[in-house]
Amino acid sequence: MNTYTGDIKITKDNMLAMQAKLKDIEHITGSLIIHSQATLDAPKLETIGGYLIIRSQATLDAPKLSKINGKIYFDDEEINYYEFKAKFARAIPMEFD
Numbered sequence: 580m581n582t583y584t585g586d587i588k589i590t591k592d593n594m595l596a597m598q599a600k601l602k603d604i605e606h607i608t609g610s611l612i613i614h615s616q617a618t619l620d621a622p623k624l625e626t627i628g629g630y631l632i633i634r635s636q637a638t639l640d641a642p643k644l645s646k647i648n649g650k651i652y653f654d655d656e657e658i659n660y661y662e663f664k665a666k667f668a669r670a671i672p673m674e675f676d
Contacts, residue, residue, distance in 0.1 A: 580605055580606060581603050581604050581605045581606070581623070582604070582605065582606040582607075582608060583601065583604045583606070583607045583608065583609075584608045584609070585608065585609045586609035586610045586611075586612070586629065587601070587607060587609065587610070587611050587612065588612045588614065589611075589612065589613045589614060589617045589618075589619050589637075590614045590617050591614070591615075591616045591617045594617045594618055594619065597619070598618075598619065598620060598621075601619070601621055601624070602620075602621070602622070602623070603623055604621065604623060604624060605623050605624060605625045605626070605643075606624075606625060606626045606628070607624070607626070607627050607628060607629075608628040608629075609628055609629045610627070610628075610629030610630040610631070610632065610649060611627050611629070611630075611631050611632070612630075612632040612634075613632070613633050613634065613637040613638075613639055614634045614637060615634040615635050615636050615637055616636050616637065617634075617637050617638075618637065618638045618639075618640075619637075619638070619639050619640070619641070620640045620641075621639070621640070621641040621644075622640075622641070622642065622643070623643060624641040624643060624644050625643050625644060625645055625646065626644075626645070626646040626647070626648070627644070627646070627647045627648065627649070628648050628649070629648065629649040630647075630649035630650050630651070630652065631647050631649065631650075631651045631652070631663075632651075632652045633651075633652070633653050633654075633667075634654065634655075635654050639667055641667075651663050653666060
């Protein structure tokens with residue numbers, strides 16, 4: 580199991596380096612924050628231990644993502660599972676604690 584311990588912040592300036600660093604990560608113990616105009620392709624990511632925060636014009640491609648332990652925010656507003664599913668359809672099915 581490949582785990583990243585801590586929070587992750589993806590920006591347009593660090594996204595290429597972070598994509599390389601996270602390409603084999605399956606679990607993030609902390610929160611994942613993707614800032615505006617940043618992209619994260621995380622093909623093996625399955626769980627996020629904290630919050631998922633996605634800013635405007637940011638994208639997340641994590642087809643194996645199936646569990647988020649914290650809340651989900653999109654554009655600074657909390658969204659529910661169904662809203663998340665509609666915006667990021669490849670990130671299903673989801674489980675919430």
